[in-house]
Amino acid sequence: MTLTETAYAKINLALHVRRRREDGYHELETLFAFVDAGDTLSAAPADEDRVTTVGEFATGIDNPFDNLVAKALSVLPRAEGLEITLEKDLPVAAGLGGGSADAGAVFRLVEQLHGLPDDWQTRAAKLGADVPCCVRSETVIGRGTGTELEPIESDLTGTPVLLVNPRIPLATGPVFKAWDQIDNGPLPEGTARQITLEGRNDLEAPAITLIPAIAKVLEQLGKGQAWLTRMSGSGATCFALYDTLDARDAAAAQLTNAHPEWWTLAGKLR
Incomplete structure (x- = not known):
């Protein structure tokens, strides 16, 4: 078995x-x-x-x-x-x-x-x-x-998502070390969608100082029809959320054509 x-x-x-x-x-x-x-x-x-x-x-x-x-x-x-x-x-x-x-x-x-x-x-x-x-x-x-x-009850289940990584490993420790140690406030309250829209990733800026390619990934993702683009965790993977599968797939095709060297994964949120 x-x-x-x-x-x-x-x-x-x-x-x-x-x-x-x-x-x-x-x-x-x-x-x-x-x-x-x-x-x-x-x-x-x-x-x-x-x-x-x-x-x-x-x-x-x-x-x-x-x-x-x-x-x-x-x-x-x-x-x-x-x-x-x-x-x-x-x-x-x-x-x-x-x-x-x-x-x-x-x-x-x-x-x-x-x-x-x-x-x-x-x-x-x-x-x-x-x-x-x-x-x-x-x-x-x-x-x-x-x-x-x-x-938390998710109102994002089924949301089309595109993951992109520039194929550059990034250890967590150095990113936290580069964090500016400024507390910009707590996680917002509300639904999962509201928290996502009103929230942020405090490790995005320090990660970009270590791997500038992250900014290029976010810039490329911003050219599509995503309603949100952001880095995940301590990086270097970024993600984009879409209203439709067609919008996600069009963005994926455009991105892989422009940067075939990047790793991508298209899916939906569970």
Whole structure:
């Protein structure tokens, strides 16, 4: 028996950085959302845990046995092992929570086979700040380091979205270090759409200082019929939201023609 799960690409529709904490982490307020596409994980029972990574971005993972798939398996008690093949189609260090999404998919695979322990959220948080939200992969508000989740009904489900990455990896640490440490205010209140429209990404400006190509991506996305364009997470992936599939697809065609070297993914919000 082989099970398959999609590790849905995570985007931050809004990301407000409030302050740097004494523990070195940053206090965040963010609206997480997920695209209906991403990496693919296939799992089958085995005598011991094994992870194989394939796909376009497999080489971006330095040690496949030290990635978040293997780490997620190590924190979930089971009576038998799992052999997992990870097809890595999302770019690494891209602001899409790729590794966290992979870990979230592992939690769902284990849940189907064995169920999850009562403290699964704590176990997920120890793997990374984005992992708890990636387990369910639903639109949700995150606070603290991103692990304190608050449900929100999404009025954006089904919204056409285009993701674009200039194929330049960008580590999270340097972006936070370049943040100006100015608190520009809390996450807006309201529906998911209202929060998105009135919110911002406080890491966009510092990321652009490190990777100027991000500004070029945003400029190109702004030429289409998107009702919003923004960088996701700590970058360098940017996204655009559209009212129709035709508008998204036209923008995707125009962009890939102008910049065939960039990575793109067209989907819809879950």
